[in-house]
Amino acid sequence: MAESILIVNGATRINGNTDILVGKIIDGAKNTGLNPNLVELKNKNISNCIGCYTCLKKARCFFQDDMTEIRNFINESEVLIFASPLYWCGVTGLMKTFLDRLFFYYHPRNKDLISGEKAIIVTPMNQKNVDFESEVLVEFYKRLLDCLGVKIVEMFFFSDIMEKGAVLKKLEYLKQAYDIGTNLKDL
Ligand SMILES: Cc1cc2nc3c(=O)[nH]c(=O)nc-3n(C[C@H](O)[C@H](O)[C@H](O)COP(=O)(O)O)c2cc1C
Secondary structure, eight states: OOOOEEEEEOOOSTTSHHHHHHHHHHHHHHHTTOOOEEEEGGGSOOOOOOOOOHHHHHSSOSOOSHHHHHHHHHHHOSEEEEEOOOBTTBOOHHHHHHHHGGGGGGSHHHHTTTTTOEEEEEEEOSOSOHHHHHHHHHHHHHHHHHHTTOEEEEEEEEOSOOSTTGGGGOHHHHHHHHHHHHHGGGO
16 A cells, blocks of 8 residues: 655646646545645746756765655655646646656666656546647656666646646546545555
C-alpha cells in the first residue's frame, strides 16, 4: 500500500480544471486514510534550470529555492502524481521548469532518491482527439521518467474541457478523479 504520495500541480489557472481534479483526487485519497502532499507550482519560487551542471558534477543543485523543500517530499514519496493541463501538446511552463530541475536526480548519487517511485500523469485538455493530441506529451513523460527510473503506472486524460471550471459539468470526470484518489491505496 502506497502511503507517501506527492501531487505536483502545474496548472497556472487558479480554481481551473486541474485544480478541481486534483482536489477530487485528494478527496478520494483522504477517504481511504491517505494524506497526499500537494505542491502547487503556481505558488512556488522555482528558478529555471540554467544548465550549469553543478548537479552532474557535484550531486547538488546550484539553486537554493523552493525546490530544496520539494525534493524532500520527492525523496520520501512512493507515488508521484504530475498534474498539468495540456499546453501546446506538452505541459505548462511551470511544470516544465519543475521537471527540468529533476535533472538533479540524474547524478548517480541522487538517482536512488527517486528511482523506483511510481508516477501517475493527470492531463486536462481541450481537444477531443486524445490519442493524437497527447502523443508528444506521452513520449515526453515516458522518456524523462524512464531516465530517472520512475515507472509510470497510469496516464489519465480529461478531454473536451476548455473554460475555467468546465470540468464541473463532467460528472464522470469528477468521479474518475475521485477514483484515482481512492485507488492510490492499492499501489
Ligand atoms: C497556452 C495554452 C495551450 C493549450 N494547448 C492545448 C493543446 O495543445 N491541446 C489541448 O487539447 N488543449 C490545449 N489547451 C487547453 C487547456 O489544456 C484546457 O483549457 C485545460 O482545461 C486548462 O486547464 P486549467 O483549467 O487547469 O487551466 C491549451 C490552453 C492554453 C492556455
